[in-house]
Amino acid sequence: MKKHSYGKGEKIYVAIDCIIFGFDNGTLKLLLFQRRVDPFRGDWSLIGSFVRPNENSSDAAKRILKEITGLSNIYMKELRAYTDVDRDPGARCISIGQYALIRIDDHDEKLAEKHGAKWFPIDELPPLVLDHEIMVEDALKRLRAKAQFYPIGFELLPKKFTMPQLERLYAVIFQKDFDSRNFRKKLLSLGILEKLDEKDKTTSKKGAYLFRFNRSKYSSKEKKGFSIPIFKNREIL
Incomplete structure (x- = not known):
């Protein structure tokens, strides 16, 4: 074929930047x-990589998540493309944001540390490079919109959890x-939760049902x- x-x-260049959320304590x-390359070497960054010639954006995002966390088959969705001409002083680069939800207990902590990755509370983030703070804010908005129609606890909570943890x-x-x-x-009215005959007694003697x-x-x-019936004013993105 010619x-x-x-x-x-x-x-x-086309890059993937992953906004990886977890829930802990x-x-x-x-x-x-x-970041390990110039520009902005040593500054805090979302975890990302350039798309390889044999990858589409979804495959690249899955590869990045696997390399950093050791996890596959996790909840991950495309956010949007970031195309400002001057967004990256290193080169003309378009980035496709992907947000992911993982159980922190499931990821390979040593693998993440090997890559210099660290978890930060969402309200205690360090300054981020490029337009990554915009990406994080966009992902939070999308997460809030999604949480009104999807039980995100599937991805973020342990397999067994208490009602206070869910709340x-x-x-x-x-x-x-x-x-x-x-x-x-x-x-409980949604009918998607099962009450177990087990209790979590880590915070009190009486304990809370799992x-x-x-x-x-x-x-x-x-x-x-369906929608989750705890929200009065819905925000849909």
Whole structure:
């Protein structure tokens, strides 16, 4: 087959930047690393890489996540492309943002440390390079919109969790407190949570009952369409 060429067009790089969220000790966190190349060597950055010639953007994002966390088959969605001409002083570079949700307990901590990666509470982030702070804010907005229609606890909470842990997750994402009794009632009304005959007694002698998500029931509801009934004003991106 004859190969065709577009001539001597200028080189433009395509990068993937991953906004990796985790939830730990009641805090929403973001995985960052110190940049190892110029410009901005040593500054804090989202975890990313250039797209290789044999990859599409999704494959590149999966490779990056696997290299840094050791995880595959995790929740990851494309955010948007960042195309400002002067966004990167190193070269003309378009970046495609991908946001991911992982269970911190599941990732390979030593592998992340090997790459210089570190978890930061979302409200205690260091200054980030380039337009990465904009990417993080965009990802948070998308996460809040998604959380109104998708039980994000699937990806961020342990497989067994307490109702206070679930409520805390939503509280830190939306930066607001919920009425505990109302929150519990409405989440249970969805029919996607299973109460277990086990308790978490790490915070009190009485303990709190553990729950887990029922994926089959959620999948059934997802196909029909539903929303999580704890939000009055919906924000859809």
